[in-house]
Amino acid sequence: MDIVETLLKRNEAFTQTKFSASLSIVPTMKTMIIGCVDSRVDPADIFGLEPGEAVIIRNVGGRVEPATLHIMSILGAVTKASGGVLGTGWNLIVLHHSDCGIKPCLRHAPELLAKYFGVGIQHLDDLAITDPYASVAIDVKALKANPNLPAGFLVTGLVYDVKTGRIDTVVPSARLRSE
Template identity: 55%
Template sequence: MDTITTLIERNDDFVENRFPSGLKLVPTLKTLIIGCVDPRVDAAHILGVQLGDAAIIRNVGGRVTPAAIEELVMLRKVTQAGGGDMGAGWDLIVLHHTQCGITRLGAEPALLATYFGVDQQELAGKAINDPHEAVTVDVAALKASSSLAGGFLVSGMVYDVETGRTEVVVAPSLLREETTVG
């Protein structure tokens, strides 16, 4: 059986047995998660997030990059168009993990620098080889971004791919006071 056939059969099962109709555009938990594309680290599975609970952005390393910040800005506009608003009362979680594939890109400084929107000399500050330090760096990047609405509770977590445990590395704290950002 080919992959597409397998996936269509799984979708049929989903439609027949687990499809929750009537979900809203604004997540019920008022939560955004930035996580890695690694198939071992699906935030919905490891954190028990159900359809409609949270918006999840996945990228290489689960990193806060210029593109991730742009996505957060766009998501705010989407939620505003859907009758909600992101910011006060919302959680913004950065989720990194052990044994991340991004650590294998050390020999690709030009690629990493472009990804992070920095000069190659600034890559050491991105803590690419240490998920605990990297999540701290990324929470700081969110707090430094003037394009995000204030009011979020921002936190950082690290998932251990060998034990399945998630550790809070950066406790929830206010991104900054609520502001009126476009």
């Protein structure tokens, strides 16, 4: 059986066991997770999420970079158009992880990373690309400094260890800023 056939078979099982046409576009946990595309670090698996519980934005490194902020703006518009409100009562989780594949890019493709982050190569060290504990704190700080995000978000910075499966809280939950 080839990969596509396997995936289609799994989809059929999904339609029989987990699919629900009644799910809302607004997640039931009012949670948005920014995480890495690394296949070892799927937030749905790590947190045991069910369909419809959270919005997951995945990118290289799970970083807050210009495209992530743009996606968040679009999600805010979608939520508003669907009758919801993005902000107060919502959880925003920034999830970085150990042994991230973004680290070698710093040495082998710094120009590519600089373009990704929208910074000059000389500023890449400021982003703590090789240290997930420092980088998650930097990204939470960037979110808190962004006046375009709703002040009422409760933001948390977490790091997942790919060797143990455990999560460390690096930045405890706090509002982005006073409303």
